[in-house]
Amino acid sequence: MIFRSPVTFQEAIDARRVKAIMPTTGGTSDLARIAPELRERAFFSARTANYDHLSRLNEIINRMVDPDYVTDPSTGERRPRRAGEGMDPSLARMQIRASLAEIGYDPEAAGVRPGSLKDLGSNARIRVILDTNIRQARGYGQFAQGQSEAVLDEWPAQELIRVEDRETPRDWPSIWRTAGGKLVDSGRMVALKNDPVWRAISRFDLPYPPFDYMSGMGVEDVDRDEAVRLGLIDRDTQVPPQDRGFNATLQAALPDPQANTEALLASLQESMGPAVDIAKGIVRFIREAA
Amino acid sequence: MLNVRITVTDFGATSLLNSLRSQKFDDGVRQVAGKAAANTVQKHLRGLDRTRANNLGGKRSHFYSLAALATSFTIDEKGAIVTVAHLGLAQRYYGGTIRPINAKALAIPARAEAYGRRPRDADNPQDLFLRPGKSGRTAALVRRVNKKLEVWYWLVKSVTQTADPTVLPDERTLADSATAATDKYIQRHLDRARQRIFEQGFAKP
Numbered sequence: 001m002i003f004r005s006p007v008t009f010q011e012a013i014d015a016r017r018v019k020a021i022m023p024t025t026g027g028t029s030d031l032a033r034i035a036p037e038l039r040e041r042a043f044f045s046a047r048t049a050n051y052d053h054l055s056r057l058n059e060i061i062n063r064m065v066d067p068d069y070v071t072d073p074s075t076g077e078r079r080p081r082r083a084g085e086g087m088d089p090s091l092a093r094m095q096i097r098a099s100l101a102e103i104g105y106d107p108e109a110a111g112v113r114p115g116s117l118k119d120l121g122s123n124a125r126i127r128v129i130l131d132t133n134i135r136q137a138r139g140y141g142q143f144a145q146g147q148s149e150a151v152l153d154e155w156p157a158q159e160l161i162r163v164e165d166r167e168t169p170r171d172w173p174s175i176w177r178t179a180g181g182k183l184v185d186s187g188r189m190v191a192l193k194n195d196p197v198w199r200a201i202s203r204f205d206l207p208y209p210p211f212d213y214m215s216g217m218g219v220e221d222v223d224r225d226e227a228v229r230l231g232l233i234d235r236d237t238q239v240p241p242q243d244r245g246f247n248a249t250l251q252a253a254l255p256d257p258q259a260n261t262e263a264l265l266a267s268l269q270e271s272m273g274p275a276v277d278i279a280k281g282i283v284r285f286i287r288e289a290a
Numbered sequence: 291m292l293n294v295r296i297t298v299t300d301f302g303a304t305s306l307l308n309s310l311r312s313q314k315f316d317d318g319v320r321q322v323a324g325k326a327a328a329n330t331v332q333k334h335l336r337g338l339d340r341t342r343a344n345n346l347g348g349k350r351s352h353f354y355s356l357a358a359l360a361t362s363f364t365i366d367e368k369g370a371i372v373t374v375a376h377l378g379l380a381q382r383y384y385g386g387t388i389r390p391i392n393a394k395a396l397a398i399p400a401r402a403e404a405y406g407r408r409p410r411d412a413d414n415p416q417d418l419f420l421r422p423g424k425s426g427r428t429a430a431l432v433r434r435v436n437k438k439l440e441v442w443y444w445l446v447k448s449v450t451q452t453a454d455p456t457v458l459p460d461e462r463t464l465a466d467s468a469t470a471a472t473d474k475y476i477q478r479h480l481d482r483a484r485q486r487i488f489e490q491g492f493a494k495p
Contacts, residue, residue: 007373009362067377084391086377089351090408138359145362150318151325154475163336164352218336218359221329225474236482 007068012141016062018249019043020260021054022268023282030285035271036205040140041249042264045129047110048120049282055257056099061130063087065137092130097121128213135210140244143208146193146221147241155221156239157232160189160201164216172217175201184230190222192232194239207242310479317365319472324363324370326471327464331372332358334459348405353378354457370468374458385453397431397443404442418442 022042024031031039031046043058063070070081100121112118117125146155160172176189179200184190191197198207209218227233254260265278277284339354357376364371381388390396399405409418409431421439423429429445 007375009360009373009375010364011362012360012375064377065375067375088377090406090411094408094411134356135359138356141362142359145325145328148318148321150321150475153318153478154322154471155325155329163358164339164350164355218355220333221325223471223474224478235478 008066009138009141011144012137013062013066014144014246014250015040015137015140016058016065018246018253019058020264021051021058021257022261022264023049023051023054024284025049026283026285032203033272033275033285034268036199037245038264038268038271039204040206040244040246042268043133044283045120047118050103050105051261051281053099053103053105053120057096057129060087060092060095061133061137064089064092064130064134089127089130093123093126096126096129132210132213136204136206136208139206139208139210142219143242144244144246147243149238149241152193152239152241153224155193155223156237157190157192157222157227157230158219159222160211160217161220162216163218166214166216170212170215172201184232188230190227190230190232192227192239194242310476310483315479319475320365320370321363322471322475323468324365324372326467327370327372328361328363330459330464330467331374332361335361335374335457338457344405346399346402346405348399348402351406372464379457381451382454382457385451387448387450389448395429395445395447396449397445398449400430400441400444409443412442420445 018041020042022044024044025047026044028046031044034042043054043061045054045057048054048057059071064087067086068081069078070085071077072079105120107114107116107119107121110120115122115124117128119125146152146158160176162169162172173183173187173189176197177183179197181189181191181195181197181201193207199205201211203212204210209215211217222230224233224235228235233239252263254263261281265281265283268276268283269278275286277286335354335358339352339358342354343350353376357374357379360376361372361374363373388396397409399407404412409415412418417433418431419433421430421432421441423445430441431443431445432439432441434440
């Protein structure tokens, strides 16, 4: 029976809810230095230090991940979306640019070429931000849904596959092999779900897709019969479930978003020590001496 | 005459059946059914993404691929529910009439560069201006390029889309995928339990 009612992908929503806003002057390579477990709990964008803009950007992404619900602007309560309240990518771009205008952002004043990936309001930049954040939330959701004992029993493995064409695809079989993965069955990239290769192929050091920016790659379940045939597992061995600890984070989350940010920044300082300088709620990365 | 007595006692069948009768096992069966159906929906949507690029040839939004990623399942006392939490899929499945809510007209892209972009989101939106409709001609937002007018958006009061049930697999296919997976799951558990019983040996005298 197919029916229509407001629906949620709760695990994907949880992946967004655990995030605290993290203003930063750091670039992409700086942000890659943060431990993946902390990065999962932070919402940031390279060289974006304005808290209010990040907060609006975060809300826009949340609406795209949870399309059937909105936060009522007058009550602050979550309620089902009404007609005309949908957030599509075009509306998202318009609202992001409006937010940048509100904070007086000017790419030239910021020292970046207008229209480039470093321009916070460019099509290219916004596309990468929306694409990466939405896919990470849904990628985590798929991963979490695959972690029950029953599901792991039936589908203990998964395959890295191309789900969207790209003009210039990366050489994923080489990336796979370099990361320690084996090609099976004449070139397929299949591994047990808890195989370290999944984190090793990921630019973000996470065990779920996306594994790189705009990669066009995804995963597909491989059932136990197939996994046995490929020599990856036997009939009875169980793949242990993996828990990213989001439940604990959600329980510990404070009702005030600013307080969540302070807590995150404290964890970041503890984790990275002198590698970061945190002042006035903004994270700056200290370059290591050459 | 030589007789051989076979004594039949409990080979552990009771414990086998008990283990299969647990809430945990029941939940497991439902989870497998839900995941199998969700996987089938995802595969179907990814197939659509490969074959249904937009007719204008504009930059691809990969609508169906993102819908695949938004596919999830939950279980309840009746079984499992697969959901696709992606804006626009229900409209495609059920069809219906779309009318503007926050504007006077719907702006329908007329060229590849306009695909997936509202007029205010287009490049240099200040260059777009209204060409009114008259004498059967549809109103449009146009841009002047080399003394010619290019139509970027058709402006209409409403659009009616026909239902397209092919955006999802048919219910038979979903049911079959769930059944096939749960059959395997249950059979595997029976095989394991049977092996445990065998390894434990038959009843001791």
